[in-house]
Amino acid sequence: MKGSGNTLIIVDMQFDFLAGGALAVPGADLEMARKIDRIANLFDQVILTADDHPVDHISFNTFAVHCVHDTPGAKLAVNCKGSVLYKARQYDSEEYSAFFDGRRINMIEGSDVYVAGVAGDFCVKATIEDLLRYAQDKRVFAIIDLIKSVNGSTYVDHDPFEGKVRFVTSDQVSKRIEVGQGG
């Protein structure tokens, strides 16, 4: 049974960021994508974000070319249904978070917002920071085993959110939502 008011935000689970991709994040692979698909079923609302870069995007000065519009590497590796928010489509602007400046934040329906995806030290971090900044009425959860970082660290090793984000595992998410408990 679904709980009430739970939103899952899946950040940039695109093939270029997974093992074998152009800008692979260590530990991110299809198995991780399937795990995200499985827990996505438990949520009332699923929002997916995706890099969608033009061929000359400014970030390619820093990073390997990745997630170019309409290429296989830009495709989502998760199969779950949800609203897809594309970002960083202008060649001269970088957008780590789909909620930059608070835009689109109002589409988040749940009072409890869970975040998974890549990369924990870039786009996931920026997404969570925007949630803390622009959606202060919501409780924010990071699903720690379903977030992988470029530098290999986890939020448990070093909390970049100063205690404002609840860290949970995917197993805890399943149990928590299935029994519908708050707190």
Ligand SMILES: [Zn+2]
């Ligand atoms: Zn990008």
